[in-house]
Amino acid sequence: MFKILKQSKISNARLGVLKTLHGDIKTPFFMPDATRGVVKCVEGSGVLKAGVKAMVVNTLHLYLQPGMKVIKKAKGIHSFMNWPGPLLSDSGGFQVFSLLHNNPKMGKITDEGAIFKSPIDGSAHILTPERSIQIQFDLEVDMMVCLDDCPPNDSDNKKLSIAVKRTIAWAGRCKEEFEKQIKKRKIKEDKRPKLFGVIQGGMNKDLRRLCAEALVDIGFDGYGFGARPVDEKGNFLSEILKYTAELIPKDSLRFALGIGTPNDIVKCAGLGWDMFDCVIPTREARHGRLFQNLSPQPPLLNRRGGEKSFYTTININNAKFTHNKSSINKNSKLLELREYSLSYLHHLFKISEPLGWRLATLNNLEFYSGLMQNIRQGINKLR
RNA sequence: GUGGCUAUAGUUCAAUGGUAGAACACUGGAUUGUGGUUCCAGACACGAGGGUUCAAUUCCCUCUAGCCACC
Numbered sequence: 001m002f003k004i005l006k007q008s009k010i011s012n013a014r015l016g017v018l019k020t021l022h023g024d025i026k027t028p029f030f031m032p033d034a035t036r037g038v039v040k041c042v043e044g045s046g047v048l049k050a051g052v053k054a055m056v057v058n059t060l061h062l063y064l065q066p067g068m069k070v071i072k073k074a075k076g077i078h079s080f081m082n083w084p085g086p087l088l089s090d091s092g093g094f095q096v097f098s099l100l101h102n103n104p105k106m107g108k109i110t111d112e113g114a115i116f117k118s119p120i121d122g123s124a125h126i127l128t129p130e131r132s133i134q135i136q137f138d139l140e141v142d143m144m145v146c147l148d149d150c151p152p153n154d155s156d157n158k159k160l161s162i163a164v165k166r167t168i169a170w171a172g173r174c175k176e177e178f179e180k181q182i183k184k185r186k187i188k189e190d191k192r193p194k195l196f197g198v199i200q201g202g203m204n205k206d207l208r209r210l211c212a213e214a215l216v217d218i219g220f221d222g223y224g225f226g227a228r229p230v231d232e233k234g235n236f237l238s239e240i241l242k243y244t245a246e247l248i249p250k251d252s253l254r255f256a257l258g259i260g261t262p263n264d265i266v267k268c269a270g271l272g273w274d275m276f277d278c279v280i281p282t283r284e285a286r287h288g289r290l291f292q293n294l295s296p297q298p299p300l301l302n303r304r305g306g307e308k309s310f311y312t313t314i315n316i317n318n319a320k321f322t323h324n325k326s327s328i329n330k331n332s333k334l335l336e337l338r339e340y341s342l343s344y345l346h347h348l349f350k351i352s353e354p355l356g357w358r359l360a361t362l363n364n365l366e367f368y369s370g371l372m373q374n375i376r377q378g379i380n381k382l383r
Numbered sequence: 384g385u386g387g388c389u390a391u392a393g394u395u396c397a398a399u400g401g402u403a404g405a406a407c408a409c410u411g412g413a414u415u416g417u418g419g420u421u422c423c424a425g426a427c428a429c430g431a432g433g434g435u436u437c438a439a440u441u442c443c444c445u446c447u448a449g450c451c452a453c454c
Contacts, residue, residue, distance in 0.1 A: 035417050056416075094416045102418085119418050145416080198416085230415060257416035264415070279417045287414070287421080319410070352420065 002253050008382040012245060012272030015379050020086040020142040021191060027274040030372050031056045031088060032282050032365055037081045039282055041357040044083045049334055050362050051369025054085055056277045059135050060092025064118050068138050076140030088143035089136045092127055097150045129173040137181045141193060146174035148198040150226050160202040167200045168214040175218050194221040196255055199244055202227055212247035222253025229259050236264050245272045262311050262371050269375045281364035286357045288317040288349050291367040321346040328363055337363055
């Protein structure tokens with residue numbers, strides 16, 4: 001159940017609470033990606049300590065490895081990965097399509113579903129909307145996403161239109177399969193997982209509207225933004241995100257998939273998006289980029305929509321950190337981030353030591369948790 | 384001590400009588416529903432001396448150093 005606690009009068013920003021079987025989450029919130037059942041390099045208790053409430057796992061990746069037999073025997077993904085909090089599973093649509101768009105020989109997309117070869121062992125698979133939902137029920141996650149057709153951003157209107165039609169048809173089949181699984185598994189009304197539709201349409205507002213209206217007609221707990229949120233040059237596509245958010249009913253969850261940088265999240269929270277997930281904090285951590293607050297209480301959601309720079313990044317690989325004895329973060333709640341120095345972290349990166357990747361990941365997760373808390377405080381102060 | 388082999392970037396190795404390449408390391412940069420221990424860019428080298436030649440890192444000689452074999 002999703003309850004809005006406050007709606008700003010001067011912007012679309014809102015505060016809410018999402019109740020799940022594995023705990024309540026205040027919105028807006030951010031979920032790191034634990035694609036293969038793990039936030040790379042960090043155990044669940046560490047992720048929790050960094051202030052993370054919920055994570056995203058991936059249907060396709062877990063289905064391919066370790067496979068559903070293992071996860072069913074473990075009594076679901078929560079128990080398998082020993083994570084007590086809420087989990088959302090992504091449908092695998094984005095992964096199949098990015099796989100196929102990069103290498104068309106790996107399979108094809110038909111109205112039935114996506115036919116593709118496993119990148120792990122080359123075995124053939126078909127991911128249909130029904131199969132995606134079944135797998136997500138077997139995972140026993142708290143939130144699920146419909147399989148959608150996610151074409152590249154530079155697709156022409158014809159291709160976008162085909163993808164939108166397919167996304168709508170698949171969403172209908174996902175919803176149907178969802179209800180079927182609820183009955184089959186005898187899941188009570190208050191224990192149903194949340195189901196999200198994904199709005200496609202690229203930069204085309206008419207297609208976005210068409211897609212959103214059709215999905216709302218089918219009826220979902222929440223609606224996601226489909227496609228990469230940046231153009232080829234890396235510019236954030238604010239306009240279409242604003243437009244798409246307004247197409248989603250106010251009482252539904254708005255999930256901005258794959259977003260983003262701290263500034264992008266601030267902007268989107270101002271546009272009324274409630275949920276975020278992105279690889280940035282974790283992937284960039286493993287590559288040596290650490291996010292740092294410029295002040296303990298960054299000014300957020302000002303009138304300019306968070307454009308003001310409230311954070312900075314460092315590349316811990318840089319030679320200038322060789323002798324830097326400062327803490328990784330002297331204000332951290334995590335002992336290890338207060339006690340280990342930047343100089344030591346630099347050394348760990350130079351020798352490719354996994355402890356370095358872990359510390360950097362914890363730093364960035366804690367930064368993102370703090371960011372979301374600041375965003376919620378900022379919204380609370382808005383009229 | 385004698386014979387043989389080798390000497391090119393920080394390291395391990397290429398190529399070449401006329402502008403010397405790679406890998407790793409180094410210095411930066413990138414990364415937006417994770418095929419990311421990834422990707423992109425940059426800086427850095429012919430052991431010393433002499434000879435042959437229009438021209439030598441390359442061919443010849445000496446020296447030095449290292450490795451191997453023998454004594």
